Amino acid sequence: MNFKAEIDIMPLEAILDPQGKAVTQSMGNLGLNEISNVRIGKHITLMVDASSENEANEKVDTACKKLLCNLIMESYTFTLTAQ
Amino acid sequence: MNFKAEIDIMPLEAILDPQGKAVTQSMGNLGLNEISNVRIGKHITLMVDASSENEANEKVDTACKKLLCNLIMESYTFTLTAQ
Numbered sequence: 554m555n556f557k558a559e560i561d562i563m564p565l566e567a568i569l570d571p572q573g574k575a576v577t578q579s580m581g582n583l584g585l586n587e588i589s590n591v592r593i594g595k596h597i598t599l600m601v602d603a604s605s606e607n608e609a610n611e612k613v614d615t616a617c618k619k620l621l622c623n624l625i626m627e628s629y630t631f632t633l634t635a636q
Numbered sequence: 637m638n639f640k641a642e643i644d645i646m647p648l649e650a651i652l653d654p655q656g657k658a659v660t661q662s663m664g665n666l667g668l669n670e671i672s673n674v675r676i677g678k679h680i681t682l683m684v685d686a687s688s689e690n691e692a693n694e695k696v697d698t699a700c701k702k703l704l705c706n707l708i709m710e711s712y713t714f715t716l717t718a719q
């Protein structure tokens with residue numbers, strides 16, 4: 554079976570996000586003062602071939618831990634959808 | 637009212653995503669050959685202060701169009717949750 558994974562990787566709350574801070578400031582310059590607390594992370598989609606949803610879950614988790622996510626500075630969540 | 641927006645910005649399907657291609661290859665090197673078609677975009681969260689969900693929707697849409705998303709190469713979707 555083929556699953557589509559949608560992964561969100563965000564900087565941890567405790568960690569300063571300078572890119573987000575810069576964008577928050579720019580919002581003010583654009584007249585969007587009501588927007589605050591911008592935080593910028595990654596959104597990753599991928600296809601995974603597995604015999605069950607459990608197996609797919611494990612593979613995506615391994616991919617996040619070993620390659621996609623720096624666990625010292627980032628956290629991740631993902632969802633799987635059967636295709 | 638305060639709303640939290642979760643924005644996903646992805647490269648358009650028609651556009652080559654070299655970062656995603658590189659990550660797809662690395663998956664093979666890690667023994668995760670079942671993972672394919674990795675595409676990498678941005679996940680942005682922000683807070684928006686607005687009197688109604690409609691107004692919040694409009695503000696976030698403006699922010700995406702004017703600042704966050706390059707519409708020539710990327711597409712965006714977002715969801716709003718009242719806080």
